Amino acid sequence: MEKYFEILRACALFEHIEQQDIFGMLACLGAKAKEYSKKQVVFARGQPARYVGVVLSGSVRIEQLDYSGQRGIVSTCQPADIFAESFACAGGATLPVSAVCARDSSVLLIDSARIMAPCDSSCHFHRQLIYNLMKIIAAKNIRFHRKLDIISRRTTKEKLLAYLSYMAAENNSRSFYIPFSRQELADYLEVDRSGLSVRISRLKKEGMLECDKNFFCLLGETAEGT
Amino acid sequence: MEKYFEILRACALFEHIEQQDIFGMLACLGAKAKEYSKKQVVFARGQPARYVGVVLSGSVRIEQLDYSGQRGIVSTCQPADIFAESFACAGGATLPVSAVCARDSSVLLIDSARIMAPCDSSCHFHRQLIYNLMKIIAAKNIRFHRKLDIISRRTTKEKLLAYLSYMAAENNSRSFYIPFSRQELADYLEVDRSGLSVRISRLKKEGMLECDKNFFCLLGETAEGT
């Protein structure tokens, strides 16, 4: 377990918790590290959502069943990533997804009820842990909200402009670098890559946009202030 | 303030907190009820996100600025609804949206730092409050995730089937009633209403679907178990 020290330190769940306190706290929470081999199931769809998972090594995929019964990958979690936290914290319900190891992996399991339960020793780490968990879930919420706002536009052009104006707001500037390749941007916007290219080209011609690789600059009547 | 008793009782934030404890706790948290007139701003875009809001009366709109400077309504909050909680709990950042009263309203403001801070009297309501807040945010997260999964499909047919299979899973049955009119369903799926009608008709003809008004039944090779 101690060999995963660096991983735990990098995990947002343990931010601002002193290194020497982490293991004591995990013991207090009854957290357990478990080893899984490739394709083994960590959480199965339908079982009650109790545990928060932290990937210690390997990689874990969150999978979902399609309406046609097709398996779909919701996300892939790498070491230091936390998963199933929303389900565990939303209370009660059963898992609508499964967590399956993409290869041999080691996972830390923490009972969400223990996280929320009163702690006898009233360790202040515990409070920080709750705060961290809240922050993680709230931040994810904001990301989802933003993506939803972007994806819900009807056309590629609108999606792109919505995304770019978010980036502009984030950078306090109309010029910025995006963290995506064209293919990745298309994936994020949930549109066809070549169609996206066409759209970017046209926006350039129309003078609404300048860009070179990952650098973008919004031009024209694009409002900013107010 | 006491006149809003019923509203507070209906608010998810105060679930499982004894009625007689609510006001004491609010005092302990330094929560304040404020009156606003129509169009007055509760939270302004750009200011630090500190407070969680609870609508006591009237109605509050969460507004956002478009890339073209257009105002867009993200959501409308009715009495007992809570708003700005994700921003307040995600830590640090400034608000990317504004909260504006759609009419004369009364709003309860609670400092999120006080919610998370250690409570001297260590009231157990406080713990329940944190738990409730976590649950609210996590549940919203799941709703967002689901909607994202649906909306990110490329075609209306796929969006519809994704939505319907979520409903089927939720009801443990291929037959169920949906809580939307056609127009509302189209809005939820972010597609054109008439186009949606066309799609539903075709799916009926193809024998994949039966439906009558709000009643739907998935047919055919739609997998369910496993």
Place this chain on the structure above:
DNA sequence: TCATTTTTGTTGAATTTTCAACATACAATA
């Protein structure tokens, strides 16, 4: 019951996207 309003389904035209195939530019590496 009748009249009115709202909701839903249908149609065709215009727009847009997707998809496949290909050309070019760029990057990595032998």
Place this chain on the structure above:
DNA sequence: TATTGTATGTTGAAAATTCAACAAAAATGA
């Protein structure tokens, strides 16, 4: 430097969406 492979832009055809206008059906209310 030449070669190879990846990323990006371009094109045209097929498919899907949006949009506007209208018709039919259902709900509402006088």
